[in-house]
Amino acid sequence: MSGSLRAGDLVRVRSREEILATLDADGRLDGQPFMPEMLEFAGRELPVDKIAHKTCDTINRPSTGLRRLDQTVHLTDARCDGSAHGGCQAGCLLFWREEWLETPEGVPLRARQPGSNPVATEQTLVDDTVAGVADDGATLYRCAATEVGRASSPLPSYLPGQYVEDVRSRNFSALFVIRGLLILMFNKFQALSRKLPRQLRIADGLPYPFFKGTGPGPKPEPLRLQPGELVEVKSKEEIMAALGPNSKNRGLIFDGEMLPFCGRRARVLKSVDKIIEEHTGRMLHLRDCVILDQVTCVGRYHRFCPRAIHTYWREAWLRRVDE
Template structure:
């Protein structure tokens, strides 16, 4: 069993293609063209992807089998219309081999990747719009089993694989348990933050650029920008993100287009968002989900840090 920190070698493109079906998938999980650049490389296991949160139908936590996330392997969207979601890629263990002291990098060679390229799109939508297919859009097929809270083995797996330490494992279980108890009692979710902005949420343009140092505003300040559904101009501010309030980081990019997972359509953001280096969803309110989505930030949730403070 692979664990966090293990060194692995990604198989050659030819070896991986031999594991795929006619859809370019293994167990429902697509191998995407964006993954080819990693073939033959030695990489480190970042998280063991034994579960994930359903962001398509919101059915809860799903069970993923025989997959991991590797450090510094996010999708660049180059084969999917320039999608900027930068999802953490899933790697089936069948696409990897452990690195031994005598091991050598996999040999590279020309391969036919037509199948992978063809599999990046589905049938067009009714209005003719392109619909994309990627690991995120096909996640319910790749992880068809629900993983209920009563299956407490998942928390042991979190700890045993190194996904979480003892404290975070316990915190994740307690948080999930409280959420289930509240749901059974009809109390709804226990929100850390509550929106105060009404139905028309404000917007701000600070002209922030990549590389600038910013500070996430306080919880109270952000609450003033959110509606009752904790959204600003349609973008949700998850409770997990409150732990970044008051913290500083550097802008690593701007997001204005991404694939909608439920439909496969490309969504153009009317109000662009920013990503901050190292700020990813901690997943504590989702049973310690290791999916590692980038956190998206409206400019109104941030403030520029003066140069003398940086």
């Protein structure tokens, strides 16, 4: 579980040398990789964005599974730039162990016991980014997202302490968590209700928020959106018409966390052409896909995961706004 930190607390990232001294021969601490992209934050003071006492399992059970983490936080705006991972554009929030942080006065948050592990080097971190080469010659990458299973343990939904920690850590308000728990219990009922005759089901057993693709309709011309452009997310009905029954558009899923943004406006942060597939380490290549500024998953339907993953938007789900 987490330590004494709370969301909003100010911390300083320790020096490169101090951090390297906490790592094993593979550049990890209890399975958690320290990635080369994190070195640029050494010595910087940043607020804690969220306590990462749990995180989505995007490898094994992406819809409901969560994993437990110990003494780990996310720092505000400290995202991976992908520079050491083939230019991956996912922009994931980095995972920071408390051993890599100190107070603004320079007091380590959690001292690492001296001794047993060999000291890593910066080259160790670079070497650990590559897991191997696939049969077709593609590079297979390692990162904190692909290795999350090694740095965590399963976290069943029925353990109440995690929800107490969601509030105690200041990750989420009590009202947000209570509402989310009611939705969680309702969706468990919905899953069971699919065994009932259709006429006895609520919304045909769909989980809340109820949605299902009715298309896909014709492929529109790409907007070729540029960073900084203002866009409006289309209505729920328009987006459903662009999705198949599996809630996907050409393989890209539309998640329930994205529904609250329907009808809202935001600016394009960047186009996304390539991201690392977390369960294989392969680089995936995308088209007609962007991420929006300040638009991330808030975990309302995913057991309050604090990871704030960027949501990926097909241009077909957006319309350009003439300013």
